[in-house]
Amino acid sequence: MPAEAPPHGAPVRQYINSKITGVLLEGMKIVAREQPKDPLRVLGEFLLQRSRELEGKDSSS
Numbered sequence: 001m002p003a004e005a006p007p008h009g010a011p012v013r014q015y016i017n018s019k020i021t022g023v024l025l026e027g028m029k030i031v032a033r034e035q036p037k038d039p040l041r042v043l044g045e046f047l048l049q050r051s052r053e054l055e056g057k058d059s060s061s
Helices: 011-034 039-060
Strands: none
Touching: 011 039
16 A cells, blocks of 8 residues: 555645645554554544644744
8 A cells, every 4th residue: 555645636636645645544554453443533533643743843844
Protein backbone atom coordinates (compact mmCIF):
# COMPACT_ATOMS: atom_id res chain seq x y z
CA MET A 1 0.00 0.00 0.00
CA PRO A 2 1.49 3.38 -0.96
CA ALA A 3 2.37 5.85 1.77
CA GLU A 4 1.27 8.79 -0.38
CA ALA A 5 -1.08 9.30 -3.30
CA PRO A 6 0.37 10.55 -6.58
CA PRO A 7 0.17 14.38 -6.94
CA HIS A 8 -2.00 14.53 -10.08
CA GLY A 9 -5.65 14.92 -11.02
CA ALA A 10 -8.28 17.55 -10.49
CA PRO A 11 -7.57 20.38 -8.02
CA VAL A 12 -9.82 18.85 -5.35
CA ARG A 13 -8.07 15.51 -5.68
CA GLN A 14 -4.68 17.23 -5.52
CA TYR A 15 -5.72 19.02 -2.34
CA ILE A 16 -7.01 15.82 -0.72
CA ASN A 17 -3.94 13.87 -1.78
CA SER A 18 -1.53 16.50 -0.46
CA LYS A 19 -3.33 17.26 2.83
CA ILE A 20 -5.27 14.15 3.88
CA THR A 21 -4.52 10.90 2.09
CA GLY A 22 -1.12 10.08 3.59
CA VAL A 23 -2.20 10.64 7.19
CA LEU A 24 -5.52 8.88 6.64
CA LEU A 25 -3.76 5.83 5.18
CA GLU A 26 -1.38 5.81 8.15
CA GLY A 27 -4.31 5.83 10.58
CA MET A 28 -6.18 3.16 8.66
CA LYS A 29 -3.11 0.90 8.77
CA ILE A 30 -3.04 1.27 12.56
CA VAL A 31 -6.75 0.43 12.82
CA ALA A 32 -6.33 -2.60 10.53
CA ARG A 33 -3.33 -3.86 12.51
CA GLU A 34 -4.79 -3.32 15.99
CA GLN A 35 -8.47 -3.98 15.15
CA PRO A 36 -9.77 -2.00 18.15
CA LYS A 37 -13.30 -2.43 19.48
CA ASP A 38 -14.05 1.20 18.57
CA PRO A 39 -12.17 1.79 15.29
CA LEU A 40 -13.77 5.14 14.45
CA ARG A 41 -12.80 6.63 17.81
CA VAL A 42 -9.24 5.32 17.46
CA LEU A 43 -8.97 6.69 13.91
CA GLY A 44 -10.50 10.01 14.95
CA GLU A 45 -8.12 10.42 17.88
CA PHE A 46 -5.18 9.52 15.64
CA LEU A 47 -6.22 12.13 13.08
CA LEU A 48 -6.64 14.81 15.75
CA GLN A 49 -3.21 14.00 17.19
CA ARG A 50 -1.51 14.13 13.78
CA SER A 51 -3.32 17.39 12.99
CA ARG A 52 -1.93 18.99 16.15
CA GLU A 53 1.56 17.67 15.34
CA LEU A 54 1.44 19.00 11.78
CA GLU A 55 0.06 22.38 12.91
CA GLY A 56 2.97 22.63 15.34
CA LYS A 57 5.45 21.99 12.54
CA ASP A 58 3.81 24.65 10.35
CA SER A 59 3.89 27.31 13.06
CA SER A 60 7.53 26.62 13.96
CA SER A 61 8.67 27.12 10.34
